[in-house]
Amino acid sequence: VRWEPVREYEDIAYEHDGEGIAKITICRPEVRNAFRPETLVEISDALVHAREDPSVGVIVLTGQGEDAFCSGGDQRVRGDTGYLSDSGAKASVGRFHVTDLQVQIRRLPKPVVAMVAGYAIGGGQVLHLICDLTIAADNARFGQTGPKVGSFDGGFGAGLLAQLVGFKKAKEIWFLCRQYDAEQALGMGLVNTVVPVAELEAETVAWCREMLELSPFALRLLKASFHAAEDGLSGIQQLAHDTNLLFYATDEAREGREAYREKRSPDFAQFPRRP
Ligand code: 2NE
Structure with a gap:
């Protein structure tokens, strides 16, 4: 696939394949693609663009590199009132921008596919849960860390997870903060398929193209x-x-x-x- 950049951002890449697929990539590999408020604002902007663009039928959300899809909120900018933007008057006002993004993905009237290589941890795990489908690489690892780092996601993070994997398993995931590999995730219904990491993008694009053939x-x-x-x-x-x-x-x-x-x-x- 030849991805063409559509708009320039600082924390993400936003590209189209020219045949109906938009791809949004979190580009912060130095922190395992953790998101800061600016990252989420940029993803939200790209999603609006992809929604409004009639040439786009399916959106892929992913992380740069093979080490991580996303490791959740950037703990370096976590303040006492939420996550902090890095400059200006907003710097001292904490927020949970991810709430709006979760709702936006859920309400977006086009399929959103999570393409997961490496870690989908904490808020990163919740982001993939929110997506309509998840294509996982065989090196994917899923888990929550909230109770380890003094946080939790009780909305989609708990409720949607429980719908997917059942209440006992969802409570295990949150209460023990273990990590689960791709095959375990497939077994519990957390992802749609698992493929070798080298085939992740090709497989994801194939799934997207199947959907693009449909009404x-x-x-x-x-x-x-x-x-x-x-x-x-x-x-x-x-x-x-x-x-x-x-x-x-x-x-x-x-x-x-x-x-x-x-x-x-x-x-x-x-x-x-x-x-
Ligand atoms: C993701 C994981 C398991 C990866 O482990 P590993 O061993 O592959 O990498 P390492 O060495 O831990 O991380 C590499 C660098 O990335 C930073 C690390 O601090 C490290 O930095 P340096 O030492 O090289 O300087 N890094 C990784 N994740 C980060 C993060 N989230 N924020 C800032 N820096 C991060 C392992 O790194 C891990 O467990 N990461 C933390 C996951 C986590 O606790 N996430 C936050 C959960 S809370 C949340 O996401 C949330 C919420 O609960 C509610 C609302 C919104 C958000």
């Missing part, structure tokens, strides 16, 4: 459907407005719009009341 709107509706119950009214809203996208194209909805514009009463009697 984008059906994939969009399916993603929203998978999340609707869990996400409550926000999830239902996504599905409802996806329905609205289709409803607007019907003669019945058009009649409402045209009647308003023409300042007349709408004639909905011409449309069947469906059983």
